[in-house]
Amino acid sequence: MNVVPEPLPGGSALARDYIERYDKVRHLYGGDFRNEESRRERAAWLDGRESLRADRSKVAACLRVYNERHNPHAEVMASLELLEQPGTLVVTGGQQSGLFTGPMLVIYKAITIIQAAREAGERLGRPVVPLFWIAGEDHDWDEVNHTYVLSRTHELSKLKMDKEEGPRASVSDIRVDEDSWQQAVEQLDGLLQESEFKPQLMASIREASLGAASMTEVFAKLMGVLFGKFGLILLDSADPALRRLEQPFFSSLITDNDALEAAYLQSAAELKDGGYELQAEVTAGSANLFYIHEGSRLLLHKKDGKFTDRKGNIAFSREELLALLADHPERFSNNVLTRPLMQDYVLPVLATVLGQGEIAYWAIPHRAFGAIGGQMPLILPRMSFTVVEGTLHKHIEKYGLAFADVVTGLDAKRQEWLAAQDELQLGVRFEETKKAFTAMYEPLIEQLGTIQAGLLKLGNSNKDKIVDQISFLQAKAQDAMEKQNEAALRQWERIERSLMPQGKPQERVYNIMFYLNRYGPAWLDELMAVPPDYSGTHRVLYM
Structure with a gap:
């Protein structure tokens, strides 16, 4: 595997500034993991806050139960034993559970x-x-219920998991029946080409989905299959047992909600003044908390001294909400702005791994940490890759392409190459023919107009029809050229479809199962052996 740094344009302006010009935005963050002194300062600060976080022995016990069920590896249990000990720190990162682990960026985040x-x-x-x-x-079920794989014919194929109509429940609480899982697994099996690794891979997927009640359960089991041996602990933010441990901090989020709201609004204004677009919604009057009511996850707002949802289905005073929290902590849930705060209460977070979109919206709660006496953890850009298979690499070299060409789109390059295959120079000759015909015909038409005015109009109409017929033949000739080079043009399409599917980076679309099926589980070990790079630089992996 050859690893080559290659720029990948895109991302928000704030994330780019964080990665490339950190000094410009350091005031919006708690610190940079890439700076060793920042790590030591953060570690010392965490040591002094041990008694203010959730009891680490209870957190470890809760996570042990969850991981024994979904991620029962000896290395994970060893990580949990360490977590239980005072002084142990955590590097964390998160993502929604996705079908068959979702897009490859999830894998890169775990690595x-x-x-x-x-x-x-x-x-x-x-x-x-x-x-x-x-x-x-x-x-957001629609965001996680599907994934894309490269089929055995190298086509972009979508797998989707349907669910019955019901309330807007948390993904972990949405029940998925066994028949739906069986159908999705068999569809994946049919799309993947036969390989020496396929039986073992499909057996792992079937075992993970057997009897699973939710998308999150299968996601956790598959992540355990892939990363359990590296000691990666898994945590489900919807775990009711975890909710009970989070109850004291939810109480703070409710009690100090007005101060937190002011902090979010101030940060949002600061970002806008700096010329940055907000990557998460900040609304005056939002409590930035969800309440689970009759299975529906409702965002709470503050109105007339009450915490209520937009439609007014529920309304609680602060005291009533705190009483409900004491009896039913499982009914409460964070949004994207309060989850970073909760994560910091539950765990001794040294650093959190974020994608570019997350780096941008994590700037919004930076003042909220201070409002509750906390401190934002260090931010670490997720590593980013594009996988280029050997055959694909040969195609790229054959046509003299660079990775940047693929990223910006191959249409112009493809047409340029196709024109070079035209030994008869048909394009040039057709254009010359149309120009010569027009040059000869137009003076004749003008002379005909002196005989009878109607002949001028008729002549111009006749000229346009003849030019159209020449263009029609030119298009047919172009089609014939493309058909003559059909095999080569399919290679161009494969390059684009493999590396920039739907015009998006590969890691944001494709699922890892195609590559595990092709290269086997040892391929993941190769990925883990790629030297880490926390600069935010995108890298291409030439297989």
């Missing part, structure tokens, strides 16, 4: 978390464990 925890532990001389925070409390 970044594991490698960063390992490196931080070595540099700080103390235990640092990796933890993946599954955002199972999120309710």
Whole structure:
């Protein structure tokens, strides 16, 4: 595997500034993981806050139950034993649970978390464990119910999991029946080409989905299959047992809600004044908390001294909401702006791994941490890759392309190449023919107009029809040229479809199962062995 840094344009202006011009935006963040002094300062600060976080022994016990059920690896249990000990720190990162692990960026995030925890532990001389925070409390089913794979014919193929109509529940609470899982697994089986690794891969997927009640359960089991041996702890943010441990902090989020709202609004204004677009909604009057009512996850707002949802289905005073929290903590849920605060209460977070969109919206709660006496953890850009298979690499070299050409779109390059295959120079000759015909015909038409005015109009109409017929023949000739070069043009399409599917980076679309099926489980070990790079630089993996 050859690893080559290659720019990948895109992302928000704020994320680009964080990655490339950190000094410009350092006031919006707690610190940069890439700076070793920042790590030591953050670690010392966490040591002094031990008694203000959730009891780590109870957190470890809760996570042990969850991981024994979904991620029962000896290395994970060892990580949990370390987490239970005072002084152990955590590198974390999270994502919504996705079908068959979702897009490959999820895999790259897990790899970044594991490698960063390992490196931080070595540099700080103390235990640092990796933890993946599954955002199972999120309710956007349409965002997680599908994934894309390259089929055995190298076509972009979509897999989708349907559910019955029901309330907007958290993904972890949406029940998926066994028949739906069976159908999705068989569809994946049919799309993947036969390989020596396929039986073992499909057996793992079938085992993970057998009897699973939710998308999150299968996601956790598959992440355990892939990363359990590296000691990656899994946490589901919708775990009711975890909710009970989070209850004291939810109480603070309710009690100090007005101060938090002011902090979010001030940060939003600061970002806008700096010329940045907000990557998460900040609304006056929002409580930035969800309440689970009759299975529906409702965003709370403050109106007339009450906490209510937009439609007014529920309304509670602050005291009533706190009483409900005491009796039913499982009914409460964070949004994207309060989850960073909760994560910092539950875990001794040294650093959190974020994609570019997340880096941008994490700037919004930076003042909220201070409003509750906290401090934002260090931010670490997720590692980013594009996988280029050997055959694909040969195609790229054959046509003299660079990775940047693929990223910006191959239409112009493809037409340029096709024109070069035209030994008869048909394009040039057709254009010359149309120009010569027009030059000869137009003077004749003008002379005909002196005989009878109607002949001028008729002549111009006749000229246009003849030019159209020449253009029609030119198009047919172009089609014939493309048909003659059909095999080569399919290679151009494959390059684009493999590396920039739907015009998006590969890691945001494709699922890892195609590559595990093609290269086997050892391929993941190769990925884990790629030297870590926390600069935010995109890298191309030439297989």
